[in-house]
Amino acid sequence: MIPFDFDYYRPDSVGQAVELYARLRAEGRNPIYFSGGTEIITFGRLGQLVTDAVLDIKSIPELGALGRSGDHLVFGAGLTLNAVAESGLFPLLGDVARHTADHTTRNKITLGGNLCASIPYRETVLPFLLTDSYAVVAGRQGNAWVSMHELRLAPGELLVQIWTEQSAARWPSVTIKKTKQDEVDYPLVRLALVHDGRGVRAAFSGVCEAPFRSWDMEDALNTPGVPLETRIAEALRRLPGQVIDDQLGSADYRYYLLHHSLREGMSALEGGGR
Amino acid sequence: MKEFTGRRYGVRLHVNHETHTLHVRAADTLLHVLRDQLGLTGTKAGCENGDCGSCTVLVNGTPLNACLTLAVEAHEQPVTTVEGLRGSEIQKSFVEHWAFQCGFCTPGFICNAQGLIDYVRAEHRHADDELIKEWLQSNLCRCTSYHEIHAAVKSVLDDGEEC
Numbered sequence: 001m002i003p004f005d006f007d008y009y010r011p012d013s014v015g016q017a018v019e020l021y022a023r024l025r026a027e028g029r030n031p032i033y034f035s036g037g038t039e040i041i042t043f044g045r046l047g048q049l050v051t052d053a054v055l056d057i058k059s060i061p062e063l064g065a066l067g068r069s070g071d072h073l074v075f076g077a078g079l080t081l082n083a084v085a086e087s088g089l090f091p092l093l094g095d096v097a098r099h100t101a102d103h104t105t106r107n108k109i110t111l112g113g114n115l116c117a118s119i120p121y122r123e124t125v126l127p128f129l130l131t132d133s134y135a136v137v138a139g140r141q142g143n144a145w146v147s148m149h150e151l152r153l154a155p156g157e158l159l160v161q162i163w164t165e166q167s168a169a170r171w172p173s174v175t176i177k178k179t180k181q182d183e184v185d186y187p188l189v190r191l192a193l194v195h196d197g198r199g200v201r202a203a204f205s206g207v208c209e210a211p212f213r214s215w216d217m218e219d220a221l222n223t224p225g226v227p228l229e230t231r232i233a234e235a236l237r238r239l240p241g242q243v244i245d246d247q248l249g250s251a252d253y254r255y256y257l258l259h260h261s262l263r264e265g266m267s268a269l270e271g272g273g274r
Numbered sequence: 275m276k277e278f279t280g281r282r283y284g285v286r287l288h289v290n291h292e293t294h295t296l297h298v299r300a301a302d303t304l305l306h307v308l309r310d311q312l313g314l315t316g317t318k319a320g321c322e323n324g325d326c327g328s329c330t331v332l333v334n335g336t337p338l339n340a341c342l343t344l345a346v347e348a349h350e351q352p353v354t355t356v357e358g359l360r361g362s363e364i365q366k367s368f369v370e371h372w373a374f375q376c377g378f379c380t381p382g383f384i385c386n387a388q389g390l391i392d393y394v395r396a397e398h399r400h401a402d403d404e405l406i407k408e409w410l411q412s413n414l415c416r417c418t419s420y421h422e423i424h425a426a427v428k429s430v431l432d433d434g435e436e437c
Contacts, residue, residue, distance in 0.1 A: 001306060008283070008300035008346050010276035020275075038342050041303065042323055054300065056347065104337045104386060104412035105324050184411055 002044045010056045014138045014160055017057050021156045022140055024053050033057050033158060035078050035110040039117055058110060062136075062160050071166055077112025077159045081124070084111055090164060092173035092192060093127040099177050100124065102184045112159045115151070119186070120244075122211050126175075126192040126203040129213040131168035136161040149213070171196050174265045178206075178257045180248055188249040189257045193265045200269060207258055208241035216240070221266065228270075232262045278346050285349040289314065290358030298345045305329045305340035308355060316356035316381045320414075327413030330382035330389075331355050337389035337412070354388070356381035363430045364388050371426035375417035383413045387427045394431060401431040 011017040017033070024031040031053040034040055043049035057063055063078030066087055073089050081097040085106070088094060100123050101109055114124045127133075128148040135146045138158040153159060171194040179185035187206035194201050199222035203213040220235040236259060243258075245251035278285075282297040289312060296311050305322070308314045308331070320328035322341045329340040332354040333347075359365055364387050367373070374380045390409045394401045406427055415423065 002301035002303070004301065005281060006300055008278040008344070012275050016275055036342075037344065037347070038324055041342050041344070044301070045322065098408075101324075102327075102412040103409050104327055104330055104339055105342070107336050107338055108324075108342055 002041065003047065004044070004050055004052075006051050007053045008056065009053065010059060012060065014060055014062055014143075014158060017055055017060060018138050018140055018156060018158055020055060021158075025156065029053050031055055035063070035113045036080065036108040037113075038105065038108050039113065039119070043118075057158065063112065065161055068166065069163075072163045073166055073169055075111055075162045075164070077110065077115070077161060079111050081106040081109050081111065081114065084124075090127060090169040092130070092169070092171075092175060092194065093124065093164075095173075095175050096123050096127055096190075096192065099175075099183070111162070115162075116153060116159060120209055120211075121186055121190070121205050123177075123187065123190050123205045125211050126190065126205055126213075127173075127194075128162055128164065129203045129211070130173075130192060130194045130201045131164050131171070133162050133164040133168075135159055136163065168194075168196070172269060174268045176261045176265050178261060186248060188254050189261050191258070191261045191265050193269050195269050200266065202235075202262075204258070207243055207254060208239065209244065212240055214238065214240050221262075228263065228266055232259060232266065235262065276349075283346060285346055287312075287345070287348055287353055288351065289353045290355060291352075296345070300344065300346050302345045303341055304331065304333075304338075304343040304345045304348050304353070307345040308340060308353075314355045314357050318378055318381055320378070320382075325414070326379070326382075327386060328379050328382040330385045330413065332385055332389050332392075335389065335392055337386045337409075354385065356384050359384055359388055362388065363433070364391060364427070367426040367430045368423070371422050371429065373419055373422040373426040375415075375419055379413055379415045379417075383410070383415070383423055386410065386413055387423075387430070390427065391430055391434065395434055400435065401428075403428070406431070 021031050032051040034054045034056045035058045058078040063076040065074045065076035085094040085098040133148045135151050137144050137146050138160050173194045175192045177187050178189045190205040192203045205211040216238040217235040243251040243254050278300050287294050308317050318328040320326035324339045324342045331340045334351050
């Protein structure tokens with residue numbers, strides 16, 4: 001049971017949601033956008049999150065967008081992970097989504113909820129980082145286009161959609177997820193690789209405190225004329241932060257899994273990938 | 275814009291083909307409203323964290339963890355609990371395949387399996403073992419009846435394909 005009360009609103013449009021959020025804040029309230037709500041409900045039950053106003057945004061039409069627009073694919077932030085996976089529009093994103101949480105929970109978790117989650121994994125961001133995708137972010141001044149590399153939402157801003165070039169969504173790709181025990185678990189290591197025709201791009205979750213793409217590591221992985229093992233060793237020397245060391249897995253173990261996954265992923269990709 | 279403000283809100287839930295007008299807190303989960311207000315205790319409170327699947331119900335035909343769903347989210351939506359699946363193919367198949375031991379997880383498995391059956395039939399898909407496994411991964415059985423549960427679900431799906 002969630003031990004505190006809140007008001008529940010279901011705005012019909014992005015503008016209505018943003019304005020309502022601003023009004024509630026001005027009244028000294030503590031509003032929160034609610035899409036799938038899995039994190040809000042579980043954290044709320046444990047007293048790790050408190051709100052007095054929930055704005056349920058999942059029925060806003062723009063947040064349910066799914067399809068093509070010109071040269072781009074459009075993914076509404078309110079789509080469930082199962083809807084994203086089953087669309088088949090972006091194979092790498094589908095693979096990542098399909099192996100995030102379990103099937104029933106993926107009927108509730110939304111793309112925007114996963115991208116903006118407070119847990120450090122946010123695995124669905126990896127395909128968007130690798131393809132230099134853009135987010136549509138709504139604020140009181142209107143909509144803004146924000147690179148996924150720079151996506152940081154200020155209070156009241158609402159993630160509406162993510163746009164990805166169709167050609168990039170078809171790049172050969174590999175994703176590998178290593179968990180402690182069960183297939184359904186947070187990642188010790190989640191690796192996503194694509195080949196853009198010139199070289200490999202690499203993004204990671206579960207390794208450092210936040211998901212990341214490293215151009216430095218990519219340079220090492222793409223060094224011409226160097227054996228794969230040497231390139232991987234150099235890439236690992238260029239990790240952008242400390243490897244996570246927690247009850248799920250030690251830093252040494254994650255490092256070992258990362259090394260192994262890179263070898264497996266690079267071999268698959270350089271052999272043709274998807 | 276739909277608003278539920280104040281301490282208690284009137285919601286209308288269509289549960290197992292019966293309409294109920296209820297007064298709930300916005301913070302009440304569907305799980306507790308089904309169990310405590312409607313007495314539908316077939317929906318089990320297990321982990322209440324979205325991990326075990328014992329509270330699975332169908333909302334608009336989609337399996338959801340009732341512990342991760344607010345009752346207000348289900349306002350005006352059709353909800354099916356295990357009580358609404360009495361006499362169903364999947365219930366009979368669970369009995370025929372001995373797909374339970376203590377039975378605590380059974381309602382969640384049956385609701386999820388019904389969701390899979392409905393999905394496969396609506397989409398005219400072939401349900402291979404991989405698809406069944408992907409869906410059933412959402413439910414835990416501490417008595418480890420997984421083999422029998424898988425067989426019960428597969429049996430109904432295979433029968434459907436023969437029709």
